[in-house]
Amino acid sequence: MNDWVLIQSLVVAVSTGTPVVLAGSGAILTQRSGVLDLGVEGTMLIGAVTGFWVTTATGSPFAGLVVAVLAAAVFSMIQGVLAVSLRANQVVVGVALVIFGSGLSSFIGSQGDPPLARRFSGAIFTPVFPESVHDWPAVGPLLLSHDPVVYMSWAFVAVVQWYVFRTRTGMHLRAVGHDPASADAAGLRVSGMRYLHVALGGAAAGAGGGYLTLRLFSDWFDDMTAGMGWIAVILVILASWRSLRLLVAAYAFGAISSLGFTLQLLGWNIPTELLAILPFLVVYLVMVFVSAAERRSQMPAALAEPYFRESR
C-alpha cells in the first residue's frame, strides 16, 4: 500500500468516524451519570433531519448544526423524563426512542414541497484552512484539511476528558453514576445531574447527526445513520467510558466502515454488502473477546439503574 492511499484512507476514516466521536463522547457523559441512553441512533436522526431542514432554509450549515444540537437535546429529554423521573426500563426506552426518532425524522423529512428527502442543500461545511496547506506532506491532509466540525469534535473529546477527571463537577458526575445513594446523602442533586447529562449527551448526538447531513452525505435520507448511533453507544463501553479511547475506537470504526473506499483505491472489488457487515461483525467479536478477557469492569456501577430515594 503506498503512502498516498494510506493517508487518503485515514482522512476518510476521520470524517466517517466523526459522527461517532461526537455521539460517543456525549454518551460518555450520559452513561457516567448512570443513565444508559440507547436511543442515540434516534437522537442522531432527529439532529440530522432538523439540521438539514434549517440549512436548506437558511443556507448556513452553522445555523443547521445549532438547531440540530438544540432539537436533539430537547428530544433526549424524553429519555430524561422516562429514565430519571419515571424510572422506566432503560433498554425498552432506548429501543422506543430509536423507533420514535426513526419515524419522526422520516415524517419530518416527508414534509415540505418538494419534501426534504428530495432536496439537495448545497450548503455544507467546508475545510477551515485554504487548499494550499492541504498538500503539505502528511500534516496537511491529516490535520489541516478538515472542516470545522472535526476540530470541534477534537475539542469536545478533550473537554469531556478534562471535565470528567479533572473538575469538581466531573467528580460529582462520576459519584452520581457510581453510587447515587451516597451522592444524594452528600448533597448532590442526583436527578438534576442526570437530566443535565442526558441533555448534553443528546446535544452531542444531535451534532453527530447534523454532521451526516451537513457534511458526510450532504443530503437527507431515511434511517441514514444505519447503525452509527448503536455503534457509538457500544464503543463507549469498549472505550471504558473514556473519551480519548473513544476517539481512537471511533476512527477505527471509521477506517473499517470506509474500507471499501481504500480497497477501491487499491483496485480491489469486494461487494459492498459484505463490507457493510464488517464494522458490526468486528464490534461483535471485539465485545466477546473483551468480555472474555476482562477482569474488572470500569462501568459506572449504577448504570441503567433508576434511583429512588425512598428505596435505598
Add this chain to the structure above:
Amino acid sequence: MTAPAVDRAAARSGRWHIPITVEQRAASRFLQQLGVNLVALVLAFGLGAILLLMAGDNPFDVYREMFDRAFGSSRAFRETLRSTTPLILTGLAVTVCFRMGLWSIGAEGQLIAGSVAGAAAALVLGPSLPASLAVAAVVIAAALGGAAWATLASVPRALFGTDEVVTTLMLNFVALGIMNYLIYGSVSYWRDRTNLGFPAGKVIPESTQLDPYFGVFDAGLILSLALALIVALALRRTVWGYQLRVAGDSRAAASYAGISATRQIISVFAVSGALAGIAGGTFVMSITFALEPRAIAVNLGFVGIVVAAVALLKPLLVVPIAFLMGALLSIAPSLSIFGVSPAVVIVIQGIILLCVAGAQFFIRYRVRITRAEVGSR
C-alpha cells in the same frame, strides 16, 4: 465536609417542597396493569393526532381512514391478520427473553436468519415433498436458523457475561447484511437467476406457499396461536418455565436454588430465537414467497418488543396486541395514497412503547398529592 453538605440538601428540600408523595406499591393487580397500558395506548394515538395536526392533516380523517383500511373490508381484515402472524411470534420471542431479564433485542436478526433458512428449505425440499411435509420442513428449518443465530449471543452471554443488548444488536446488522449480500451482492442459491432486472429472490415452490383457509386463517397464523398457548403453558406449568420466572425475579435466588444459569440462558435464547425464526419462515411462506430483503427487513423484530411490552410480557395477551400492531403495520404502505407519510405508523409505534414504558411507573408506584405542612420535610 460531609455534615454541611447534608444540611444544604435539607435546606434545599425545604425550599422546594413539592406536595406529591410517591410510594412503592406492594403488589399490583393485573387488571390495573392492563388498564394503565390501555391508557398509554390511547395517549399514544392522542400524541400521534397532535403530530398529524402540526403537519396540516386532519387526525380524525386519517384515523378513520386507517381504521377502514385495517378492518373495513374482508380483504383489509385478511391483510391485518397476515401482518399479525409474525408479530405474535416476535412478541413471544421477546416475551420469553424479557421474562428472564435477558434484554435481547435480537428478534430482528433471528427473524432474518429464519427467513434465510426457511427459504432455503422451501427451495430445496419444496419441489420433492408433499405440501404438508414441505411446510413443516420450512418451519423446522426456520426455527433452527433463528435458534442458531440466537446462540451467537447466548453462548458469550452464558460463558463470559457478554452484554446481550450489544451482541444481539450487532448480530441484527450482520444478519441483515448477509441477507442483502445473498440477493443483491451475489448470485446465490436464493436469488432468481432468470430475472435480469433488479435483483430479486427466487420464488418458493407453490407447495410451500400458504393459502388462507376459510379466506382468513392461514397455517402460519394457526401455528402462531398454538405457539402462544404452548409458551403460556410452558411458562406456567413446566419446570423450565418456573425456573425461568425465578431467574427473572432474582438471579441470586435462582443460583441459590441450584438453577444452572448457563444452561438456562442458552435454552431461553434458543427458544426465543426459534420463535423469531419461525416468524421469518412463515413470513416468507405467506407474504413474500421469496427471500426479499426489502420486504423482510421491516422492523418486525423491533415491533415485537412493542408488542411484548404492551402485553405485559404475558404470552396470551401478545395475541390481541399483535393483532392491533398488525393492523397498524398493514396500513402503513397505503397511507401515502392519501397524502400522509407512512412514517406516521412508526411514530405511533414509538410513542406507544414510550408511553407504556413510562406508564409502568404508575403500576409500580402510587402517586398521591399531599398537603404541604409548612416547615416539615
